[in-house]
Amino acid sequence: MAGIGFTLRKMTGRGDLWGIVQAYSYSAMLSSGPWLFTIMALVGITFLSRYLVTWDDLLLFRTVITYNFSFSLVFCGPIVMVGTRLLADQIHDDTLDRAPSLLFSMMLAYVLLVSAPMIWLYGYAADLTPAQRAAAIVGGYLIGLIWTVVVFVSALKNYTFVSGIFFAGMLLAFFACGFLLTGFGATGLIWGFNAGLALILFGLLAWIFVEYPALPGDLAILPRQGRVYWVLGVSGLSYNIAIWVDKWVMWMRDDSVDVVAGILRTAPYYDSAMFLSYLFTIPIFAVFFVNIETSFFEKYNRFYKSFQKHATYSAIESYQREIVNFTLLSLRNLVVLTGLLAILIVLSAAFILETMNIPFKEIGVFRFGALGACLHVLSMFAMVFLSYFDFRKPVMLLNITFLVANFTFTWLTAAYFPLHGMGYFLAAGLTFILAMSCLVYNLKRLAYGAFITNNPSI
Known part of the structure; x- marks a missing residue:
């Protein structure tokens, strides 16, 4: 914590109002920057698309993105909680040469956990075109992998870089969606958003490889060492399910839900008010x-x-x-x-x-x-x-x-x-x-x- 703590203490310790305003503004950006940039990108894409694509295409795009965030957060919950603790142990024990192995072990665990339900949902159950199926599945992988990678960049306390790469990625997503939506509709919107996610993922990975130059070798490190912290895994899983469970219940029980692609249910009026x-x-x-x-x-x-x-x-x-x-x-x-x-x-x-x-x-x-x-x-x-x-x-x-x-x-x-x-x-x-x-x-x-x-x- 020392790096960012020094900066904030310097701002708040100046004894003037402007220093305090700077500290809290900086803190808001560092703690919520990626979240804000993602929301602003989605809002911008929605307004851009409203008069250029059909409502069905826009609703499909929003639904797929919502489901991907829901899936990724739930499946990443236990992985991120346990992985964060293992990374903290490595920092404490000065064994960061194992960090790349832990990263790839977490990424592999997410891919193995999410593949079956996500491929079943988008690949077979939902009524989508082949291009839309592929885009939805790729997006689900990208979002979840970003959650695992952010743990390692955050451990370096380089919040400015995290916020910057999210801003660049969401900016790319906005322009990519604008370029693809007129010719490809919902398919173009999903692939355009995926382009921004890919920039974020690979940008974060590049920074991690610079900071942790060792080669990954032990891909079983997460399940082997993480068993000790099973309580954290249960905690992460239950917390992330709890965040989404009220939305799931409303999707199932509310009479005014929208049904997209034959099976994907959402309650736009409830979801938008809650997210706001x-x-x-x-x-x-x-x-x-x-x-x-x-x-x-x-x-x-x-x-x-x-x-x-x-x-x-x-x-x-x-x-x-x-x-x-x-x-x-x-x-x-x-x-x-x-x-x-x-x-x-x-x-x-x-x-x-x-x-x-x-x-x-x-x-x-x-x-x-x-x-x-x-x-x-x-x-x-x-x-x-x-x-x-x-x-x-x-x-x-x-x-x-x-x-x-x-x-x-x-x-x-x-x-x-x-x-x-x-x-x-x-x-x-x-x-x-x-x-x-x-x-x-x-x-x-x-x-x-x-x-x-x-x-x-x-």
């Missing part, structure tokens, strides 16, 4: 990112390094109090910021939807989605703190709880239009309460957890 609500959490990400990368890491590092320096119990206890006080204070400030943001979103929901040209009937979904997204992000931050202290099983149980609650509440409310979005909101609220309670409980036992419960030698 996620965008308003970016300021919260920025604040959290600054806190984590500056003050928190200094206290976290001092606490754990005191063990190696054989500090006295009173010194360790004082460092623990620093961490506890800072963590709770940071979350309190985030809760206040999130509460103000949620109130602002609810009150201005009609104006936001009108500005974004989204039907007014989605206002209920948007309000519930925005409130749920705020609570979801806060619970995620609590789980991030728990993960820093290696409380793996509590995080896994929280993610499973979120998954079960989101499915159950969404299923129960799906038949009532005024309650659409409430299932996600209730699940996020329940998870937030449990996550905060779990964090407070474990913070009080931080030293005990470090020496006893999380000590692999015991």
